[in-house]
Amino acid sequence: MFVSALLSRVIPPDSLRRRLIAIRLAESAGxxxxxxxSVVYFTLHVGLSAGQVxxxxxxxGFSGLVSSVVFGMLADRVSRRRLLCVLFLTLAAGFGLYSLVDSAAAFFALVMCVGFVEYGTSPTMSALMGTLVPPGERxxxxxxxxxxFNIGFSLGIGGAAVAALSPGLLIAIPLTTAVLMVVAAVLVTRLPAGERKAIPSGLKRFAAVRDLPFLGVIGVSAVLASHMTIVLVTLPLWALSRTSVPHFVVPLLLIFNTAFVILFQVRVSKGAETVAGASSTARRSGYWLAGACLxxxxxxxxxxxxxxxxxxxxAVILLSTAEIMQSASAWGLGFGLAPEHAQGEYLGAFDLHVITQNIAGPAVLTGVxxxxGPWGWLVIVAVVLVAATVITPAARHSERRLAVDTSVNSR
Structure with missing residues (x-):
């Protein structure tokens, strides 16, 4: 009964959405x-140090600061389905080449190239989905x-654990990922091409990163996305070094967080389909995040x-609640504040709130x-509450700017 209820939430009734879900499953498992x-593979099989990895x-991760926007812009100008297919096939080749890496220099060159391409898949996929799915259902x-994604990622972790059982099986880690990227590419070819909106003449390049109100929403969202760093890095380090929590409990916290997202993400996302609803959801996510830190x-x-x-x-329950609410708000704000003719570029720019958190979050939050000590958590609480307070007016300001620009471009 429980399994069937869960499957009904993640397996849509129509074939188009099932194909999109299947692509996500293959990608996430890979x-x-x-x-x-990767750490086990590159240290034991290739012979790199943990520091080099x-x-x-x-x-x-730094390459994503550029590629997310660049590929988003490209997705507005070429066939999104073809671009996504090419990106997955390129990733397949990149992951396959990891099996030939035998030096630090080769590793650094390849990981930068793969990272650059990998960060382009999200805005391209989102932009393609935007042309295939009505706004209210996105x-x-x-x-x-x-x-x-969480289900597939968990399955992938299990596969990596099996491969790590024997030195001879380690090579299966990059090769399995490469195969799954090929599967994702093949599934993309079964999607409709979708129709892109014509780009207005005279539109400036890199319009998204020139849009200051939109950048303001991205910046505030990056603060509200601190939950990911806290769950993965800051809280485990705190629990191990500053509390009496038994060490075996710490890895269980991430398992609990993953299960929580799987069970409740779809349910909590209702109401975040509009900019107003998404900003309200983002504000409430900040309150849950602040409560967890306190x-x-x-x-x-x-x-x-x-x-x-x-x-x-x-605290993990509160953080998990903040996570699913903030994620839903990010989708609503990303789609709602993106001009129809520049969805790829704006969605790619909005991804910067996650990329920035991934790069700066561990150093900043853990450093504080x-x-x-405990006062550091209170500092985080204060910053998060400020972000929760300003996200709604920031989103309104960006939405008004979008309405003005849309009116001008339609003339």
Whole structure:
């Protein structure tokens, strides 16, 4: 009964949405295999140091600051279906080439190229979906796709764990990912081409990153997306170094978070289909995030194992709630504030709130907490509450700017 209810939430009744879901499943499983197994593969099979692997993956993240916008712009000017297919096939080739890497220099060169291409798939996929799915249904479909992503990613982690059992199987990590990228590319060819809106004459290049009100929404959303860094990095480090929580509990927190997203992402996304609804959802996500950080700060005042463990688990529940609400709001704001003729570019620019958090979040948030202890968590609370307060007026301002620009371009 439970499984059938879950499947009904993530498997749409029509063939178009099922194909989009299948693409997401193949992509996420491939990423799950590679991301979870990459450190093991590159250190044990290739012979790189952990520092070299970390530096390479960080450099790949920086490439997303450029490629997300560039490929988004390209998606507005060429066939989005063809571009997405080419991107997946290029990724397949890149992941396959990882099996031939035998030096740090080759690793750095390839990881930068793969990262550059990889960050282009999200805006291209979102832009293609925008041409195939009515506006009122996009957020719900994105919620389904994120749920499926977590399922596929978890399956990928399991595959990587099996490959890590034997040195001879490690080569399967990049090769399996490559095969799954090919599967995603083949599935893309079964989608309709979709119709793009004509680009108005005289439109400036890089319009999204010139749009200051839109950039303001991206910046505030980056703060509200702190939940991802806290769950993955800051909270585990805090729990291990500053609390009496048993160490075996820490990895279970991420498993719980993943299950929570799978179960509730679709349900919570209702109401975020419009800019007003999405900004309201974003504001409330900030309150949940601030509450979680406050609860974590309070773990410093007691050494009771049971109390601290309960507080940490409760904080993860709050963080997970903030995560699914903020994710839904990001889809609603991204689609709602993107001009129809420049969806790829604007959606690619909106992805910068996640890319920025991935790059800067671990260093900034962990640095604040390490330096200030529980007071660091209170600083985060204050910043998050400010972001929650300004997200709605920022979104309204950007929406008014969009309405003016649309009126001018339609003349």
């Amino acid at each position: 990423k799950g295999v590679f991301i979870s197994g 970390g530096l390479g993956l960080t450099a790949a 957020v719900q479909l994105k919620a389904m796709m994120r749920t499926v 609860l974590i700060a309070l773990t410093a005042v007691t050494g009771n194992v049971v109390v601290v463990t309960a507080a940490i688990v409760a 907490v390490v330096a200030l």
